[in-house]
Amino acid sequence: MQLSREDLLKAYRDMRTIREFEDRVHDEFAKGGIPGFVHLYAGEEASGVGVCMNLDDRDKIASTHRGHGHCIAKGCDPKGMMKEIYGKRDGLCGGKGGSMHIADLSRGMMGANGIVGGGPPLVCGAALTAKTLKTGGVAVAFVGDGGSNQGTTLESFNLARVWDLPVVFVVEDNGYAESTASAWSVGGSQKKRAEAFGMPGTEVDGHDFFAVYDAARQAVEFARSGDGPSLIHVKLDRHYGHFEGDAMTYRADGEVDRLRQERDALQIFRTKVSEAKLLEIDQLDEIDAEVKELIDQAVAEAETAPPPTEADLLTDVYVSY
Amino acid sequence: MSKKSFRQAINEALAQEMRRDPTVIVMGEDNAGGMGAPGEDDAWGGVLGVTKGLMPEFGRERVLDTPISESAFIGAAVGAAATGLRPVAELMFVDFMGVCFDQIFNQAGKFKYMFGGKAVTPLVVRTMFGAGFRAASQHSQCLYPIFTHIPGLKVVIPSSPYEAKGLMIQAIRDDDPVIFLEHKVLYDDEEEVPDEPYTIPFGEANLTREGSDVTIVAFGRMVPFSNQVADKLEKEGISCTVVDPRTTSPLDTDTILECVADTGRLVVVDEASPRCNMATDISALVAQEAFGALKAPIKMVTPPHTPVPFAPQLEDLYIPTPEKIEAAVRAVAGA
Numbered sequence: 001m002q003l004s005r006e007d008l009l010k011a012y013r014d015m016r017t018i019r020e021f022e023d024r025v026h027d028e029f030a031k032g033g034i035p036g037f038v039h040l041y042a043g044e045e046a047s048g049v050g051v052c053m054n055l056d057d058r059d060k061i062a063s064t065h066r067g068h069g070h071c072i073a074k075g076c077d078p079k080g081m082m083k084e085i086y087g088k089r090d091g092l093c094g095g096k097g098g099s100m101h102i103a104d105l106s107r108g109m110m111g112a113n114g115i116v117g118g119g120p121p122l123v124c125g126a127a128l129t130a131k132t133l134k135t136g137g138v139a140v141a142f143v144g145d146g147g148s149n150q151g152t153t154l155e156s157f158n159l160a161r162v163w164d165l166p167v168v169f170v171v172e173d174n175g176y177a178e179s180t181a182s183a184w185s186v187g188g189s190q191k192k193r194a195e196a197f198g199m200p201g202t203e204v205d206g207h208d209f210f211a212v213y214d215a216a217r218q219a220v221e222f223a224r225s226g227d228g229p230s231l232i233h234v235k236l237d238r239h240y241g242h243f244e245g246d247a248m249t250y251r252a253d254g255e256v257d258r259l260r261q262e263r264d265a266l267q268i269f270r271t272k273v274s275e276a277k278l279l280e281i282d283q284l285d286e287i288d289a290e291v292k293e294l295i296d297q298a299v300a301e302a303e304t305a306p307p308p309t310e311a312d313l314l315t316d317v318y319v320s321y
Numbered sequence: 322m323s324k325k326s327f328r329q330a331i332n333e334a335l336a337q338e339m340r341r342d343p344t345v346i347v348m349g350e351d352n353a354g355g356m357g358a359p360g361e362d363d364a365w366g367g368v369l370g371v372t373k374g375l376m377p378e379f380g381r382e383r384v385l386d387t388p389i390s391e392s393a394f395i396g397a398a399v400g401a402a403a404t405g406l407r408p409v410a411e412l413m414f415v416d417f418m419g420v421c422f423d424q425i426f427n428q429a430g431k432f433k434y435m436f437g438g439k440a441v442t443p444l445v446v447r448t449m450f451g452a453g454f455r456a457a458s459q460h461s462q463c464l465y466p467i468f469t470h471i472p473g474l475k476v477v478i479p480s481s482p483y484e485a486k487g488l489m490i491q492a493i494r495d496d497d498p499v500i501f502l503e504h505k506v507l508y509d510d511e512e513e514v515p516d517e518p519y520t521i522p523f524g525e526a527n528l529t530r531e532g533s534d535v536t537i538v539a540f541g542r543m544v545p546f547s548n549q550v551a552d553k554l555e556k557e558g559i560s561c562t563v564v565d566p567r568t569t570s571p572l573d574t575d576t577i578l579e580c581v582a583d584t585g586r587l588v589v590v591d592e593a594s595p596r597c598n599m600a601t602d603i604s605a606l607v608a609q610e611a612f613g614a615l616k617a618p619i620k621m622v623t624p625p626h627t628p629v630p631f632a633p634q635l636e637d638l639y640i641p642t643p644e645k646i647e648a649a650v651r652a653v654a655g656a
Contacts, residue, residue, distance in 0.1 A: 060404060094437030101435040110403060111436065115427050121396020122428060128397055129404040132346060132382060139400075152423070155393035162388055316438035317472050319496035321524070321571050 003053075003213070008279055011053055011209060013287050015045035015266055018069040020288075020295045021078055022240075025068070025085060028299060029244040035087055038099045041069030043239035046265035047172050048073035050212025051140060051232075054220040058137035060108045060126040062119030064172075065100045066238075067112025070142055075107040082298035088305035095308045096316065108137075117150025119143060120169065124156050127165035127223075138166040138223040145186055146177030148193075157197040157229070166223035168216065169194070169231040172206065174238040179250040194231035206236030207263045210272065237263060325514040327507045330482040331371050331447075334489035335409060337518045339379050342407060345493055347372055348385035348394055349411025349447075356386035368413060369449055369508070391417050395446065396424035399498070402444035403432060407493060412448040414456075415464045415502060429498040430473035444498040445489075451504040451542055451592060452629045452640050461629035461636075463593035465540070466602070468500045469569040475499045475523055476570040480544035482512045487521030488567060494520065504542045524571035528580070532560030535650050536580040538603055539563060539590040543622075543641060547590055550646045559654050569599055577603060578611050585616035586653040590646050595623040620649040 003011070022042035029038050041048065044066070052061065052073035063070040071081055076092060084091030085099050092102055103111035110126060113119050123141035130137035143153055148171045160167040171190045173182050194201025200222065204211045212234060219230045237259045241248045248256070273279040325333065339345045353376035354365035364384075366373025376384040387394040391412060398410035412418060418425065425446065432440035452461040468476045475497050479485035485503070492499040529544060530537075530551040539547040544565045551561035562580045566573050581587050587607055591600035600621040607619060622641045630636050 062400070092437065093435060093439070096437050097435040101431075103432075103436040103440070105403065105436065105439055110400065111432070113428075115423055118396075118423065118428060121393045121424055122400030122403070124393060125397035125400020125402070125406075125408075126404045128346075128401045129406050132401075132406060133344070152392045152396060155388075155390040156396070158388055159390055159393040159397060163385070316434045318433065318475070319441060321475075321497075 005279065007053065008273055009283065009287065011049055012269060012279070012284055013291065014049045014073055015209065015269065016287055016291045017078060017294070018042070018045045018048065018072050019266055020291045021068060021072065021082070024295050024299055026240055026244060033303065034085055036098050038085065038244040039066040039242065040238070040240040040244065041066050043237045043259070043265070044069055044172060044174060044206065046209040046212050046269070047170065047206045047234045047236055048142070050209045051168070051170055051216040053213055054216045055108070055138070055140065057108065058130070058135050060110055060123065060137065060139040061142065062110045062123045062126070063112045063142050064119065064144055064147060065112060065114055065116065066144065067102055068099070071102050071104070071109055071112065074109045076102065076104045076109055078294060079298045079301055082302040083305050086302040086305065087307060088302060089308045089312065090305060094312065094316065096312070117143060117147040117152040120153045120156035123167055124159050124163070124165055127160065127167045128163065130166055136224060138168060138220055140168045140170060142170045142172060144177065145171065145173040145175070145182035148190060149185060157194065157199065157231070160229035161198045164228045166226070167229040168219040168223055169229065171231065171233045173233060173235050176238070176242065176250070178242045190231060190233035199229045199231055201231040201233065203233040203235065206234035207265045207268055209265060209269050322513050322515050324511050325482050327482045327485050327503070327510050328369070328371055330486040330514050331489050331503065332373065334486045334493070334518070335372065336375060336378065338490055338493045339375065339383065341518070344405060345407045345409065346383045346385065346401070347375060347409045347411070348387055348398060350387055350389055350413055352411055353381060353384045353386050356381070367411065369411070369503070371447070371503070372411065391421035392424060395421040396428065398444055398446070399424050399429040399442060402429070402442045402498070403440055407443045409445040409447060409493060412446050414460050415448040415450040416459050416462050418464060425468070425498070425500070426471045426474070430471045433473060433497070441496050442498050443496045445492045445501055446499070447501045447503060449505045450502045451506060452636060453506040453542070455631060455633055455636060457631035458628035465500070465502050465569055466593050466598045469599070473498065474570060475568060477501045477523065477568050478541045479503070479567070480507070480541055480565050482510060482514050484521060484527070484567065486514055487519050490518050491520040491523060495523070502541065506542050521567065523568045524573050526564050526566045526573035526576040528562060529565050530561055530563040532562045532584070534560045534584055535586040535588060535654050536562045536564060536584045537588045537590060537646065537650065538577055539565060540569065540599055541592060543590040543592055546641070546643045547646055549643050550650060554647065554650060559650065559656055561650060574606055577606065581607050581611045582614045585614050587615070587619045588622060588646065588649045588653055589619070590622045590641055592624065592641055595621070595626050598623060617653040617655065620653050622646050622649045
């Protein structure tokens with residue numbers, strides 16, 4: 001572990017921000033304030049934050065339809081994100097993208113993606129740019145267990161290997177592709193798939209920030225030093241359904257309550273850092289209060305922000321036409 | 322100025338832009354050729370030969386061979402374009418769009434809009450299209466109407482070597498994703514092409530013939546066919562305008578409407594399958610905007626609604642020919 005106090009505080013703040021953001025979106029969606037489709041990342045915080053803590057401004061990520069957590073972890077503004085989810089004019093994408101398309105290229109965030117498996121080829125391209133222009137950057141593709149079965153993902157494993165690209169593939173396996181168990185839908189193992197393509201693969205407990213952080217640090221260093229791609233299989237859980245409104249009839253009785261009590265990434269982090277006397281619980285509680293205030297403000301501002309205008313319908317299709 | 326083939330014209334455009342701008346790269350199956358093979362240094366420049374000579378000059382870092390993985394490498398070209406390069410990716414046959422279309426229409430074509438205007442994706446996808454090579458159903462289609470349908474994409478169809486060079490340089494310098502369609506039968510056509518770089522703007526139609534009786538709008542290989550018909554009928558006193566729109570998106574609707582206003586008669590020649598193609602699109606445009614100018618019903622010359630057949634006798638029946646164009650022109654001219 002090479003994390004400073006500041007790093008630990010930032011990691012916790014980012015994870016708490018994601019949790020608070022997602023819990024609030026869940027509540028507000030249920031009240032009817034948010035249009036469209038929303039897929040929440042609550043429960044998976046240690047993965048996005050554990051990976052992105054190893055990245056800097058040179059680095060790019062591509063996300064999935066479950067992208068809010070990756071956005072926050074890569075430095076996107078939560079207020080701009082909330083406005084985007086509400087479909088407002090000064091949302092991060094002008095209200096034209098919504099939850100499934102939040103992006104901020106200035107932060108190296110190449111977009112949530114409504115197409116499962118849409119990201120890995122794009123990440124190969126971002127890594128090719130880094131390699132060609134010698135920026136020293138790496139690119140990270142987050143995919144779910146569902147996305148890991150797409151041809152785009154498997155083709156990207158091969159392309160990243162044969163082009164020797166600085167890519168990290170992060171397979172976030174929350175146990176379900178929509179409602180279908182990953183235990184049923186994934187043939188073989190993610191680690192062995194990686195190895196079959198000539199890349200190192202590791203498997204980590206995605207409830208443990210430190211485990212993800214360490215695995216990602218090695219993978220990012222491997223990519224940055226020119227050794228090529230690798231894969232991290234992160235096993236974790238989601239606290240909500242595939243989408244908001246999902247009745248989750250496919251999950252066992254009490255499953256979600258149990259994992260919230262026994263495998264909560266934030267609780268595990270709090271216990272670890274306090275027992276190791278790295279941080280005080282009071283400090284963490286203080287962050288909780290600050291984050292709650294931030295998200296309260298984000299929701300309040302999003303609710304009252306103006307929507308796009310009729311003129312906005314026709315702009316941003318082309319640079320010139 | 323010297324005589325160059327359609328293939329050489331595109332090759333020269335690529336080389337000149339790669340010299341001018343170090344962010345321009347090319348990639349595709351066998352684009353350099355021979356990667357990892359015993360004859361690796363003897364690059365053959367791909368099955369189309371369009372990228373020949375680029376690898377020796379620019380190296381394998383900028384001329385990339387790819388595995389046969391169109392989803393991955395077309396997607397990588399999109400991702401590279403969104404992060405600072407100007408990739409020119411070769412999709413060998415446009416028929417292969419089926420295995421990588423998501424990366425083109427859901428990713429490249431939508432980034433700018435979905436991301437609130439903040440994304441720039443200066444991508445070129447070069448691809449070979451069209452019937453006439455006895456290449457059968459999966460290597461002969463046109464498919465440009467499908468790209469044209471997608472907001473966010475630009476679609477270019479050069480009809481001659483001169484057009485190909487200027488439009489390719491424009492495509493590379495353009496900041497939007499461009500689908501550049503090269504008709505396989507045109508590759509060996511030759512004409513005088515300037516040696517220096519030049520651009521041809523998108524959305525500005527070219528009048529290859531100017532006349533007063535009938536307007537023919539045609540795309541790609543159908544432009545030389547239509548010119549041939551116009552030249553023949555001119556001698557008989559039927560005077561035709563031939564409009565080569567050059568790009569289907571953007572489409573120069575103003576020029577088409579002006580020409581129809583002048584002639585009052587329209588024939589649209591489109592090698593694409595007949596439902597929802599450029600012929601129907603332009604016919605609808607003219608019916609809506611210039612109905613009063615029409616002296617005769619619009620005629621569309623297209624193939625039938627079938628896959629492209631293999632047998633030479635069938636393929637010859639399938640393709641719109643100068644004879645079919647001539648018959649349509651005579652019909653609208655009442656001659």
